[in-house]
Amino acid sequence: xKTKKPNAEHIWKQFEDLLVPRLRxxxxxxxxxxxxxxxxxxxGKPRLRFSIPWLSRGIRLCGNSTRWAVRRLISRxxxxxxxxxxxxxxxxxxxxxxxxxxDTGRSDRSDRTGGPVSSxxxxxxxxxxxxxxxxxxxxxxxxxxxxxxxxxxLRQLTPQARCLDHVVPLSQFGGNxxxxxxxxxxxxxxxxxxxxxxxxxxxxxxxxxxxxxxLADRLRALDALVSxxxxxxxxxxxxxxxxxxxxxxxxx
Numbered sequence: 371x372k373t374k375k376p377n378a379e380h381i382w383k384q385f386e387d388l389l390v391p392r393l394r395x396x397x398x399x400x401x402x403x404x405x406x407x408x409x410x411x412x413x414g415k416p417r418l419r420f421s422i423p424w425l426s427r428g429i430r431l432c433g434n435s436t437r438w439a440v441r442r443l444i445s446r447x448x449x450x451x452x453x454x455x456x457x458x459x460x461x462x463x464x465x466x467x468x469x470x471x472x473d474t475g476r477s478d479r480s481d482r483t484g485g486p487v488s489s490x491x492x493x494x495x496x497x498x499x500x501x502x503x504x505x506x507x508x509x510x511x512x513x514x515x516x517x518x519x520x521x522x523x524l525r526q527l528t529p530q531a532r533c534l535d536h537v538v539p540l541s542q543f544g545g546n547x548x549x550x551x552x553x554x555x556x557x558x559x560x561x562x563x564x565x566x567x568x569x570x571x572x573x574x575x576x577x578x579x580x581x582x583x584x585l586a587d588r589l590r591a592l593d594a595l596v597s598x599x600x601x602x603x604x605x606x607x608x609x610x611x612x613x614x615x616x617x618x619x620x621x622x
Contacts, residue, residue: 375411384466385404389469389470393446393448396439398435402440403463406418406425411465418460418463420458422459425440440459440461442501442545445549446547447469449463500547500548502534502547502548502551502602503534503546511548512552515601515602516552520553520555520558521554521588522535522558522567522571522574523555523558523580525558527555532556533553533556534554535558535559536551537551539563
């Protein structure tokens with residue numbers, strides 16, 4: 371079903387003036403997003419089915435670079451993955467104003483209409499799109515968020531026996547954002563493999579490594595994680611005056 375075609379000029383202005391500098395999108399990310407939005411929303415289609423080879427040919431890049439760009443756009447909230455299979459991928463391509471409004475009402479009216487983005491909203495966008503495997507400080511912030519326990523089995527961890535795990539595996543287009551990384555023990559990381567976090571938690575319960583109350587607690591934690599409520603305590607680097615304050619505090 372087709373929807374009303376948006377104003378292309380308005381979209382590009384919002385994208386280049388607001389999202390690109392704030393999310394620090396690379397040239398590859400910009401090319402991929404521009405191609406996908408042109409073949410979907412600008413044609414009145416809310417969803418698009420595509421393959422990586424088709425997309426890479428359209429933007430004249432290699433398949434690996436294109437694949438990683440798609441993963442980054444998903445982790446940063448510009449795309450929503452609906453389906454991933456051998457036949458191709460189905461995504462919802464969000465418009466810039468929809469991405470800005472995704473902060474559940476914290477942005478003011480000017481955010482939604484293409485005006486200046488409120489300063490309270492920018493750190494939240496930046497931290498969610500950041501690659502948390504990029505630096506040791508960002509990786510430590512994920513470990514600190516879990517308070518020294520495995521996210522899955524709740525086992526007490528030591529710096530020598532812990533690692534970071536992708537809630538949604540990279541093979542399923544999971545990214546490196548704070549919403550998709552957790553601190554866990556080496557055993558859980560090895561056993562989880564390509565399973566979803568939900569399936570793995572249920573396995574731990576069946577193996578009696580989690581009690582009824584612990585499973586319920588982990589499911590609530592997983593829901594909070596994917597909804598962006600479990601943000602690591604880091605300062606937004608594009609605003610040095612806020613150093614030492616977490617993104618959660620920056621929103622208030």
